[in-house]
Each structure stands twice: as C-alpha cells, then as structure tokens.
Amino acid sequence: MVTENYLAKYAKSFNWAGFFLPNKTYQKCTNLYNFCRIADNIADDKNKITIKRDNFNNFKNNFINKNYSDPIIKNIWNLISEHNISVKIVYDLLEGINSDIRENVKFNSKKELLVYAYRVAGTVGLMMAKILKVNKKQSLKSAIDLGIAMQLTNISRDVIEDKKNNRFYINENFEDIRSTIELSEKFYKNSFYSIKEIPLSLRFSILVARRIYRKIGLKILNKKNLENYKKSRKIYVSNIEKIIETIFSIFDIIKLSLTSKNDDNIEHDHTLINEEINLNERI
DSSP: OOOOOHHHHHOHHHHHHHTTSOHHHHHHHHHHHHHHHHHHHHHHSSSOHHHHHHHHHHHHHHHHTTOTTSHHHHHHHHHHHHTTOOHHHHHHHHHHHHTTOSSOEEOOSHHHHHHHHIIIIIHHHHHHHHHTTOOOHHHHHHHHHHHHHHHHHHHHHTHHHHHHTTEESSOSSHHHHHHHHHHHHHHHHHHTGGGGGSOHHHHHHHHHHHHHHHHHHHHHHTTOSHHHHHHTOSOOOOHHHHHHHHHHHHHHHHHHHHOOOOSTTOOOOOHHHHTTOOHHHHO
C-alpha cells in the first residue's frame, strides 16, 4: 500500500533538502516525517478536544500495539528496528504532541519551551541522525540541538497563527520573538561541526536544510518590530532564496572538509531538559 508523501506536501524546506539524499534514505526520512505529521495533524485539526484526545490515543495505541495493518505504524517500527532507535524517543515525541491537545497552551519559562522543543522536534533530529548513520554521542546531542533550533524558528514564525489556536509558547511581542530567534542561533551553532559525522553522501542535504531554516529566523529579525512582523503574515523562504542558500551550503561543506574542529568540546544547553528527561537514555 502506497502512503501519501507528507514531506512533499507539508514540509517544503525539508523536501527541498531531501532532493540531495539518495532515494532509499529519502524514503526513510519520508516514513519518519509521515508518522510525525499524522500525529501532529490530530493535535492541529478542528475537532473538539475530546475527539482529538480519542483520535490521538487510538493512534498511540496502534503504535504501542504494533498495528502493522497501518503502513505508517509499520514503517516507523521498521525504522526503530533497523536503526536501533530507542522507543523512549518516540514516546517523548508523542508526549510533546499530546501536550498541545488542550483548550489553552501557555508556557511561562525557558525550561517549558526547551522541553517542548526537544519533545516535538529534538526527538525528530535525533531519530533522523540515527537514520543518517550517526553514532557518536556528542554528534547525536548536536542532532537534538538542530531539531530544537528549527522548532524555536517555527515558534518564532507562528506566534500569530498559534494565538488563534490558543497556544502561547512565547509572548506576542517582538522582544520575545527576537530572543527566541537568538536562542535558536545557539542551537544552530552547536549543530554545525557534528555534521562531519554524517556520511559524505548524506551530509549536503542536512547543511541545506539547516541553512534554509536559519534563513527564516533571519528574515523574522529583519522585520524589526511587531507591526512589520504581523503585516508579513507567514514568513517563508522563496525558491530563489532556497537556491541561494543551497549554493552557500557548498561553502559549508568545503569548510567542514577543511577544518579540524569537531563537536567534542561543544557545551550543549541541555541542563533544563535533563531536569525532566534523561537524554543519555535516549541517545
């Protein structure tokens, strides 16, 4: 049974970067994204909270019980088995998505923001790294950082849209938006040198995805104030800009090949997350 390609439908930036992956690896990334997107769509649809909870619990139970009649469930379990992915990572992802199934979502601390960003995106970065054959512990931590960085970018971009859905991950002012982008930059920076641990044939795609997503944050900062930010509606990277960022990624891959630096000495900002979740058990 052929499943829909949610990566091509919902994640234009990732799909663009996926063009540079071998077909087999791209299909695995698609299978991972499909699972994440199906779960996320349940939380985001327009049904009543009680219906969404029932639908989400059914989906989660199908995962737990390995309901292979659902190709989405079968594919994710195949990835877990083939790439030695801890089931705890998937449970973290599902818990993060489930936390959005409430009448009102409001974060009041950096810890809440980072734990959520890890759950809904750092987990995906970690699973993606395992699919891309990354084994080094420090590099897997950096993969978590890249996922967190991208989620912080998403949150910064979607403040107005999230407000309509009664989700307040950060406050609706440009100072908080700017500070969240600046926080994301720390996580983007931590992710760079770990990309050396990805096999050469797979490396360029991640550099492209990283650059395109960072570009969204930079475009947000260029709005300067909340009024301009609101006028822009949803900020995205155009195809022309994607081409430019793809060209710049060529210089990134050259830089990586020429440098002796690696991620051994990176201090990961995981203290707040580890207060609630033991990341070492996931890696």
